[in-house]
Amino acid sequence: MKIDMAHGSGGNQTTSLINDTFLKCYGNEILSRLEDAAVLSVKGDIAYTTDSFVVTPMFFNGGDIGKIAICGTVNDVAMMGAIPKYLTAGFIIEEGTEIELLESIAISMGKAALEAGVKIVAGDTKVIEGNGGVYINTSGIGEIVKPGVSISNCREGDVVILSGNLGDHHAAIMSVRMGIENNIASDCAPLVSIVKNLIDDGIDIKCMRDVTRGGLATVLNEVSASSGCGVEIYDKNVPVSEEVRGLCDILGLDPYYMANEGKMIAVVPKIQAEQALEAVKKSSYGKNAAIIGEIVPGRGVNAITGLNGVRALDILYGEGLPRIC
């Protein structure tokens, strides 16, 4: 069956959509009350964020829009040194969307929420004219366990840990868009376990950031700007899978600028570098983690290339615009 305007009317069909799809897939004692608002109890300070998800294609190797909608918000909350607790999920659905498709998105959201240890406690559904598109907004709150984690805290002598291979998500999406088959899967994942490990192991985390749109280069530029420091990255330490590297070579893409959905950086004091790396690696999503660079005096982000070349990793305008004349 397909979604039509009636599904957004607030009447019968809306109710059955909520019951048969959303509640079935990710219901819980709070959401099931179907009150006007969820009543929550939290301890101490909270981290609170929101994000909207517009993904084409909606399904790809390694994930789908639903999984990204959960992980994206969960990860943003976790990056503040918080343990994510509750999410809301709002849907804007275009007419003509198969209910089955919606259901698989919801199932995926349920699974991801379970893994991330969060409950979806409130939601909303709207239907608009269109052609089968689905857009999701999630917001989330988490309890701050490690206060003071901030992008403005990085200082000379700190090191930068990256939780795993760059570019998987971007490459997976590109592959679907190109209709080519390969083994590249999106890295879409909740990073809560990595954050927990770091906190549990007593790491004095300076800053954490998930590496999403704009890639590592963009995140590191934000670090540099907010902390008033320079960042130096060693090319040879930055993990990129063989297959993604190969695809990048052909497509002229730069892994430093490619999007990820399950990668983060943690900036930690140098003396805790190895310990922190071990903590990250304990999580199944941190197996390929590496210490990729450090905070240095000055401004801007530089990558140290082979033969001691240094390349500035500026924020880019326009993907892959060649300079070479």
Next chain:
Amino acid sequence: MDKRKSKRIIKKIIVSGIVQGVGFRPFVYRVAKKHRVNGTVRNIGGIVEIIASSPEKEFQMFLADLQSNDSGSHEIKNIEISDLTAEDSVLQGFRIIESMQDEKISIIPPDLPVCRNCEKELFEEKDRRFRNPFISCMSCGPRYTIIEELPYDRKNTTMEEFEMCPSCNEEYIDPEDRRFHAQTISCDECGPYLIFRDNDGSEGETRVNYKQRNQESLRRAAAILKAGGIIALKGIGGYHFACSPFLEDAVSNLRMLKGREEKPFAVMFDSLASIEECCHAGEAEKKLLESKARPIVLLYVKEKRMSDAVGKGSMYCGAFLPYTPLQTLLLRECGPLIMTSANISCQPIIKDDEEMLALSSPYLAGVLYNKRGIVRSVDDSVAKVVDSEPQIIRRSRGYVPYPIFLKNRKDIQIFAAGGDLKAAFCLYYKGNAVVSQYFGDLGEHSILKEYEKSYVDLSRLLKVSPDIVLCDLHPNYHSSRFVKSLDNKIIYVQHHHAHIASVMAEHDLTNEKVIGIAFDGTGYGIDGNIWGGEFLVCEGSNFERTGHLEYTPIIGGDSSMKDAKKTAACFLINAGLTEYVEDERAGIIEAAVKNKINTHLTSSMGRLFDAVSAILEIGDKNTYEGECAINLEKEAFLAEKNKKSSGMLRFEIEENDGKIIIKTKSLLESLVRLKEKEDKGTLALSFHHAVSDMILAVCERIRNKQGISSVALSGGVFQNTFLTEEALKKLRLKDFDVYINKAVPPNDGCISLGQTFIGLMR
């Protein structure tokens, strides 16, 4: 004597050109003495003012001698003479007036090669500077690279460290001596002196005097070179790596030392005669080789005497002559030597002793150096002869910072940032456009830092604080980003417009419309696409894009631009010739092109040259800039020499709403079909003809419509001598006035001059 008969006239003479720091005032002094002219000579901000009082006849002889000089290092560009009415009695004898401290602007002389007089002394056993590796005089020696402050005075140079001995001092203060006020004066008494440090860190016998040390260091270095070793030696704008071009092992070791660099190496020869043993050099080439800049001159290789590893199959050899006394001495001893800038991979040339001495490599056998500091690193310049005239390919040592004089003397100051690759900036004040030395790719951090430092350095020396700042339109150019940090009003200039404007600046095309043909690799277009095969109608500071090569989607990223095979695949796919793509990546490339994954529309002629080179299996990668196109030119050149017929390829030209689109599809189609039957040389030749025919055809269309008959050619593609000369020939035959870059390179080294011109014309 009857005073009436020898009535004295009094004149003011203003001389401009290379007239400061090159011994011009002492030259004027000597000429004045010779003709018993009274008066004064002094520097005023970049020009020289002479007050001359003498009888008419003597004055004319004085003036003639002044202009006919060819032994000095000065170059007179212009002389203005006016009458003065001051009292005759004021002028007694002839005096050189010292520069005033408050001189607003000065011209910094470029570095000069060892002059004939000094070279003669160098080999004269009785001379006190016999075999002194630092011999110099008023008309020769380093300048720009040792000047720390202006005015150009010994205390403001890195020669300050070396105290003049009494003999040198005597020469220095004697207006009759050719070392009068020669700031670089030195000898075996006062130093600097040569040091040779070998791999074990040994500097030989150090208790001996400078004279002995000089000769001992030279001897040790020469022994290593003759045995096939590689040494670093300190030059003018930085260090060189040197080794024999005849020993295969030495040359391949040099490639390892430089980080597997693939570019052909330049070779320094001891004489024109020895150059002619290896290369073809006509009169124009010889003149260029011996010119004051002593550039590396690209010559056709004559005979395969040198190791294959030197030129890597190129038909050109970059040849040059010694310009320091040290090089002269060493080459007399060792014969021709590869002399390549000492840098690793794409790093800047090494100029500091500590850095050079710290470089340890199994391939480097020693360092021949001295303790005279180099203030700024400046690479060797590269030039060649096109259309019987010199054309600069890399404008650096010997040319920089000598200004390009523009007719427009508008009283504003300009900083033009230039391009990002082959970067060079330009500072403009009062008719002088000072284009900086060549830096290289600003994507390399250390090169960007050098560029930024040099901007501060040169604008301070020239006292330029820009009213206008210009840069390229490309959002990711490092030069454009640097400009944004300057807190100044910025004017963005389209890349190819700047190319054409540089030609307009050089040839003073200020009052007419010009058909600009800008063919290069890539430049950011005003429509956000990647341009590079452009026909622009330019006038003043404006341009209109009248025609271009049809758009082809190519895969983005700087690395893709080096991959000619990938480029060929993109062109063939776009032309519907997918079945001719010979590339294991064809499937993915096709999918990317069809689905617009990281693709850009380009009208680049440079990329078309790459594609054709790859389709003809002449080259499939640019390991250095322009490699595929250079090899394509080589095949065409050889085919022409062997009188191969051509003319099998041509471009179709379409016109929509007055816009001329040059189609590539049918040309590519003929190419892949003919590939089976014809040899690649014939097709390479035919392609070159197709491009020059197309140039003419498009120009004729534009002339028919707009009546414009001035044509300016610029862009890296026109470094192709064969194409440029073909285009010139065809256009001139149809009465077009054609202009090309001469003083600045046709490649991106010209961008900053073009930007400056546009800034001035606004």
